[in-house]
Amino acid sequence: MVTIISRATWGAKAWNGTPASVSLSQRTEFFVHYDGGTPITRTGYAIMRAIEAEHLGNGWSGVGYHFVVDQAGNIYEGRGWGLQGAHCPNHNVSGIGVQIAIGGDQEPSAKALAACRALYEEACKKTGRTLAKRGHRDGFATACPGTKLYTWVKAGMPAGDYAPAPNPGGSLPGSGSAVSRAQVTINGLVYGYGAKGDHVTKVGQALVKAGFGKHYTSGPGPTWTDADTVNYQDFQESLGFSGADADGIPGETSLKELLGTLPGKVTAKPAPPFPGSDKFGPGKNNSHITTLGKQLVKKGFGEHYTTGPGPKWSDADRLNVRDFQRSRKELASDADGLPGPVTWKLLFS
Numbered sequence: 348m349v350t351i352i353s354r355a356t357w358g359a360k361a362w363n364g365t366p367a368s369v370s371l372s373q374r375t376e377f378f379v380h381y382d383g384g385t386p387i388t389r390t391g392y393a394i395m396r397a398i399e400a401e402h403l404g405n406g407w408s409g410v411g412y413h414f415v416v417d418q419a420g421n422i423y424e425g426r427g428w429g430l431q432g433a434h435c436p437n438h439n440v441s442g443i444g445v446q447i448a449i450g451g452d453q454e455p456s457a458k459a460l461a462a463c464r465a466l467y468e469e470a471c472k473k474t475g476r477t478l479a480k481r482g483h484r485d486g487f488a489t490a491c492p493g494t495k496l497y498t499w500v501k502a503g504m505p506a507g508d509y510a511p512a513p514n515p516g517g518s519l520p521g522s523g524s525a526v527s528r529a530q531v532t533i534n535g536l537v538y539g540y541g542a543k544g545d546h547v548t549k550v551g552q553a554l555v556k557a558g559f560g561k562h563y564t565s566g567p568g569p570t571w572t573d574a575d576t577v578n579y580q581d582f583q584e585s586l587g588f589s590g591a592d593a594d595g596i597p598g599e600t601s602l603k604e605l606l607g608t609l610p611g612k613v614t615a616k617p618a619p620p621f622p623g624s625d626k627f628g629p630g631k632n633n634s635h636i637t638t639l640g641k642q643l644v645k646k647g648f649g650e651h652y653t654t655g656p657g658p659k660w661s662d663a664d665r666l667n668v669r670d671f672q673r674s675r676k677e678l679a680s681d682a683d684g685l686p687g688p689v690t691w692k693l694l695f696s
């Protein structure tokens with residue numbers, strides 16, 4: 348499996364005309380490219396948008412490579428699996444073209460080579476055949492893919508294990524700044540890149556419903572991605588926020604506006620103070636016993652109650668307290684069924 352950063356995520360422009368569809372059965376070769384004679388310093392999404400600008404300038408539909416791999420091992424979608432490429436004349440249907448984003452005599456990183464090789468394996472798997480390994484110059488008179496990559500291709504593309512790189516982020520068109528990877532906690536729930544949970548899905552669904560879902564290529568789902576951030580940013584801007592207030596990281600105001608209510612855990616009431624060991628045990632009768640019993644039930648340790656819980660100490664109280672104590676390693680060695688200050692504290696925390 349390879350992880351591919353979609354066109355929507357890196358911020359591709361709409362195709363300028365629609366590239367023709369190509370079926371996997373038409374693919375027989377895999378071409379490796381480089382960026383050209385000049386070393387490149389761009390990283391992240393900027394790599395793709397520079398290629399896009401150049402290829403649109405050639406009058407092409409958009410990025411002509413099927414995929415681009417950067418030095419961090421990220422794989423970006425260009426034409427993807429199903430469209431004709433624009434990377435090598437006479438080989439744009441039969442050949443899947445992949446640029447490794449280096450130029451001049453830049454050394455390809457081990458991560459880049461591993462990602463490119465993984466893409467090759469994926470292409471072979473998808474097409475059901477062993478694709479021929481080629482450098483651009485095998486199909487066209489060009490220096491591409493440079494001496495280093497060409498030597499690598501001819502050696503059979505040896506590479507170490509591929510591990511998907513974390514999405515690099517980068518600036519998206521119009522945002523003018525990098526996609527924020529910040530997180531924020533609101534009402535005990537975490538938002539921002541990498542946050543997980545149903546609440547993340549709900550934010551995504553609400554964004555889609557409100558018309559701010561255009562950066563999703565899949566999902567929305569339970570893990571916060573850059574697409575969530577950029578969609579949220581669009582939503583913030585629609586509310587009139589700008590600059591740092593429209594960074595795609597929720598604030599209370601925007602979140603409430605989006606969801607109608609602020610989700611999250613209700614802040615727990617402070618634990619009642621421990622009333623003293625002498626309030627519990629056979630023969631005792633007081634409101635602390637009721638408080639204890641209710642909390643045991645709330646925590647899932649109420650199975651011995653057949654009635655109550657109530658103010659009069661019963662053997663059911665003792666057994667439920669004991670079960671709770673046995674469930675906690677701090678208490679298990681002294682699970683006598685009578686609450687002490689530590690039992691009390693843990694029970695109400």
Ligand SMILES: [Zn+2]
Binds near residue numbers: 380491
């Ligand atoms: Zn090339």
